[in-house]
Amino acid sequence: MSNKTFDEITTHLQTYGFVYQGSEIYGGLANSWDYGPLGTLFKNHLKDLWLKHFVRDIEYNVQIDPAIIMNPKVWEATGHVSNFHDPLVDCKYCHSRYRADDLIKQQFSDVDTDKMDVDDLNEFMKSHQVTCPNCGKSSFTDIRQFQMMFKTFLGVTEEKSSTVYLRPETAQGIFINFKNVMRTTRRKLPIGICDIGKSFRNEITPGNFTFRTREFEQMEIEFFFKPGEDEKWFEFYKENCKSFVEKLGLKDENIRFRDHEKEELAFYSKATTDIEYLFPTLGWGELMGIASRTNYDLSRHMEFSKQDLTYLDPETNERYVPHVVEPSFGLDRLMLALFCDSYENEILDDGKDSRVIMHLNKRLAPYTCAILPLSNKLNDDAKKVFKMLTEEFDCIFDTTGSIGKRYRREDAIGTPFCITFDFDSLNDNKVTIRDRDSMKQERVEIKELVNYIKANLD
């Protein structure tokens, strides 16, 4: 692992405007974060790349955009109303609040809490010396199950019958639209329905910057197919997700696949694999999961909605409930991993100098090019170059400070190409392009700039 720390990186992200503390002028709101101009551009580029990889390039796939607030019966059908709980305990001495499974995992690293139910956790807490990280005492309340869905009310009356939930995952908006999509697109199976959007979970222990928050974005696919093809499509998406993280440029040594063991799987699930990332300081953390979910979700929605969600196979004339493979990415976690992976405090000139640089994937970097006139007298002419390039790329026009300082600032935010417009540019119609990673400079004709950048993006 490199010597960069998680704190150093998150400080950098806040200093440069990738991420801001949420509600900062009111003293903030715990574990809430806003993306600034750089973070927002980066996020848009990452979504675009995901859409290209998983929707445009896979002939079977389409994208939808379902509502965040759905009929509450959706969450009864999925089991979220009864089962989407975290096991909460309070220290009887200092009243600090924890997730019981987290406490056990931290203090007994060989214990696999994913295989334990509430009774097992309660029993473990009592029979082992689990201590409060805050006061060191070993006396906790019994576990209470804490509902993680955010509740609100539809309309003017705040009563039980008007209770609705903010969705805790985007996936269910896809399942409940399966029939609509099949009817209106007139497609056959297999079909992948994709969605990017916000999800909400009232996490008891949010933290580690944007790693675990109560409001976050997911990029999910439900891929529907004929029963029996489960393994084929599971492997297809495992490979596809692997090629996606490779395409993003995450370093091989910081990525691992973790197959869930049989005891970890829900009774209906055939297989689940997570992709994990080795975060500086924090260690391995889940970025996304690929789950083979059989026909569980559609069957539950059929039962609760009393609608027919079966599919009539035009080739075999068979009627069945399609099976599903679900690749589910956390957008914010993926962003955080990419920030951590690309951040470097680079030593230059045998230790005489250094620079902070983000070696971001060039297609994801907030700005593809920075246009830097060497003197304010050149601003008007340089702006013409800026205008030409903004037709194709996200660009920044910066006139403040020495050229060296401007280069350093662009390195720090990951801009792959710095384009300097100097007095010679007025005569030879050429500009100097500086490559972020190698710092090599090249003189390029202005009329060739767009082609040059496109050719050097990958």
Ligand code: GAP
């Ligand atoms: N539909 C399946 C599903 O939601 P999940 O493992 O609960 O599965 C998928 O969530 C991904 O969403 C996770 O791998 C993670 O990247 C992201 N995620 C989940 N909870 C999160 C949270 N509280 N904050 C940030 N990202 C979260």
